[in-house]
Amino acid sequence: MLGLVMGCILLHHLVIATLLFLVDTMDIAQLESITNAAMTLSERERAKLAHDLVASLDGPADISVAEAWDSEICRRINDIESGKTELMDADEAIARARARIRS
16 A cells, blocks of 8 residues: 555656646647646556656667666576575565665
């Protein structure tokens, strides 16, 4: 539930920030209309819209970065499946990270 609330808050702020950025080219009535329309979308549709808006702020995708991540993901999956890498419980991982920070 908290994730949904945080997602809605993030979406709200994202829409506002993006729309404020566009104020130079649109009037306030148009921006309010877009915001109102966006808020009537389903959660899934708003999430897609938020993703697309954020992606549009980053500029065009760097294919080499995407390919590098694809390779890294495949390498990690292979390491897990082969037993080379052992998964650990999230609580244990957090405890280890905290211990490293303290030392």
